[in-house]
Amino acid sequence: MTTNGLHCDTVTPTLRKILSLLMDEPLFNPFRLVGGTNLSLRLGHRKSIDIDLFTEAQYGSLDFSQYEIFLYNNFSYYDNTDPTSIVGLGRGYYIGPSKDDCIKLDLMYTDPFINDVELIDGIRMASLDDIAAMKINAISRGGRKKDFWDVHKLLEIYSLKEMLDLHKKRHEWEHDENQLLDSLIDFSEANLMDDPVCLEGKDWDEIKLSFIDIINNYKI
Incomplete structure (x- = not known):
């Protein structure tokens, strides 16, 4: 199945729902989807199971505690893989309706992108x-x-x-x-x-x- 060109059959319904929720939340506007899920949604060649959101915002400029509050408040299952106060290049989380139905989310700083963000079916894509x-x-x-x-x-x-x-x-x-x-x-x-x-x-x-x-x- 494709939606406005995206191959939504390459991801689970849970991942698609979570991705849409994150994209609709203004807090996540600095981030865009990268990685295999970006590519699978575009090209439909394989299944993908996680969400990688990268930002070219200046390193250290984002308050990750705000993202963690949002994730904690919006998902029944929330696990921070690195609960220390040092963010580094980013953080990883497991989020979803339950421990048995969750996805890995990475929020990361990255080098400047080559091209502007592309908005496809409501998803900000690298x-x-x-x-x-x-x-x-x-x-x-x-x-x-x-x-x-x-x-x-x-x-x-x-x-x-x-x-x-x-x-x-x-x-x-x-x-x-x-x-x-x-x-x-x-x-x-x-x-x-x-x-x-x-x-x-x-x-x-x-x-x-x-x-x-x-x-x-x-x-x-």
Whole structure:
């Protein structure tokens, strides 16, 4: 099922309801949806189970206690994964109608986005360019299997060169093309992880072989 272009069947009804509630609350206006849920809602390629909301607001400028009061007051189940007074780059929470029906929510500071926020079906979304850059960066740090799945899907939209250029634009000080290329064919950690729920019939061996071919062709 799609709603105004979003593939709502890639997330649970609980996640969709929570996401809509957060997007309707002005307190969360500085945040936009990133990560696999952004991509799954856009492209419909796999299931996604959590909400990552990132802000480019100045580090330390937001009062996280206000967010925690809102979450505590609006969800029957609320668990703060880091109840200390030090916020750092952000915080993680579990929220929902019950412990058995909850989702992980991350509220994080991040580097400036490449593009302006996009509003789709009432959801503030980071642009596809930003997601592409962030997914390449995630793999460079020891990517999870679902990150490889996401980049593989993005390679239907972007060339590898375009994705590397986007990474350089967003993560200039971390950009090392040779290291990035090596990380895209380093499956040692991802091999140990469960496959995401793919909605396109792809399997892990197919994904890996495709990456090896793409990287080899790029280096020619």
